[in-house]
Amino acid sequence: MSIRFDDRVAIVTGAGGGLGRSHALALAARGARVVVNDLGGDVRGEGGSASAAEAVADEIRAAGGEAIAHGANVTDEAQVADMVAAAVSAFGRVDILVNNAGILRDKSFTKMGMADFETVVAVHLTGSAVCTKAVWDIMRDQAYGRIVMTTSSSGLYGNFGQANYGAAKMAVVGLMNTLCLEGAKYNIRTNCLAPVAATRMTEDLLPPEAASLLDPALVTPAVLYLAGENGPDRTILSAGAGGFARAVITETDGVVFKPDAATPEAIAEHWAAIDDRDSARELKAGGEQTMKFLSKAAALQGIKIGG
Template identity: 60%
Template sequence: MSDIRFDAKVAIVTGAGGGLGRQYALELARRGAKVVVNDLGGNLDGTGGSPAAAEGVAAEIKAAGGEAIANASSVTDDAGMAAMVQQAMDAWGRIDVLIANAGILRDKSFTKMTVPDFEAVLNVHLLGTVKPTKAVWDIMRAQNYGRIVVTTSSTGLYGNFGQANYGAAKLGLIGFINTLKLEGQKNNIHANAISPVAGTRMTESLVTPEVFKAIAPQYVMPGVIYLASDAAPSGAILAAGGGAFALARMYETEGVHLAPADLSAEAVRDNWARIGDEAGQQAYAAGGEQGQKFFRKMAGG
């Protein structure tokens, strides 16, 4: 099969001033894409900012013979995201790929976490993905082409102590792409999620130097490049780390129908093992499939 290429395509990568985002931006450019390198250049907790990070990666791309624009707008700023998209359109006339990678951390146990800490993380991870996506959506619809990759996390999928804010935001993004994959179908817009395990400034203090090196961002990057390509699926959650790749899926069991004969909390308790029986479980493609199952069971199916 032929190599994956992005010739004549335009990509926006948020949080591209370092770590994972930098790897995505550099590889997209190496494969022919024109790249908007977006990064606020702030601290890990979201405070501060400097254009130096974005400018540095854009300079790397240009030095290698590629085309790039640096942008230091915050992903939480509506006007900044609109201006970033307009910047790309003025330069190149289209936007084909959005990789929403920007993020911050404000980890604390829930009892110690403040509401502003919760809101700040939701604003960057969840709304900071929604806002650039909204800014490119109609452009992609008009083109009848778009590839959107959001960044989820094992914390969102499975939980992690001290990250209630981060987990809520990251699982929210799965709900987001589950609807985008449906609404984007007729216009060839595919939406997917990457769930990375990588050595970045977010994880540097949590692992040994040896592990940090073994889970370097370049070991996640190939999965994201595929999700941004013409051949990408839609609605996938790709977990990646250290060169290993896996798909995460949400399954629903077949369950049992208790009404009207035995409709009580006690019946739910007593049938818990049957409710959770994995035989026949399915990963639904849309929310309506759950409703169809319940109506089937109500009809005796």
């Protein structure tokens, strides 16, 4: 089965270099018309230039594809609205959004000012929400949409010096979870990519010998899969160095106590059962957790809930 994007229109944010450039080029090579977005700032999000996005759009056109460039700041609703309007004007629709734009302002939490915390969260989380909001009704009305958020192992598992980045990257998983529920009836599928690649954002974090193995092009197949017509929904796909794995958030079955027995001491005494990983499963909505505890508590106390 060949995954193609003929007649599809894709917006890729932060596509002036690194992972975003790789994603944009690959989508175009498989038939997509691409909006190459990049503010053109540095890794901290400072400065700006249209040249990076224009260069990638030129690459796509030189290879026979169709592309336009746009320098919208993903946190600015008016600029993003203009970018989406430009996409619709040029190509008639928007089918795919890859939220890739990001910055780093690494410091240990004790040394991190709240301005750096808020700025990083704004780009990764709010920027993803702003861009998604701008295309959501278009995708809903055409009954088709594929959205790829970019999370990170720093959010899923933690990374020293990246409290701001990790918080934002875990937050987009929560955004994905709800968008999957709201978009299902409109054929809008939302997934997350957790990439590791040698880019300007990681050049100070990775040893030189690792960089040769971490080509961004080896991550991009994950984006093509997630953004495909038959791609999944509500999936966190990790990718790097040609390897791919699925990250899953699970919850143990747990233990329910009667009200007069629900104490911290009881939790400590029954911790092995509460923490029983063999009973863990993936929940698909917050209400599943509510119903799990309600049904167990009702059965324990002989209470009938509902009809």
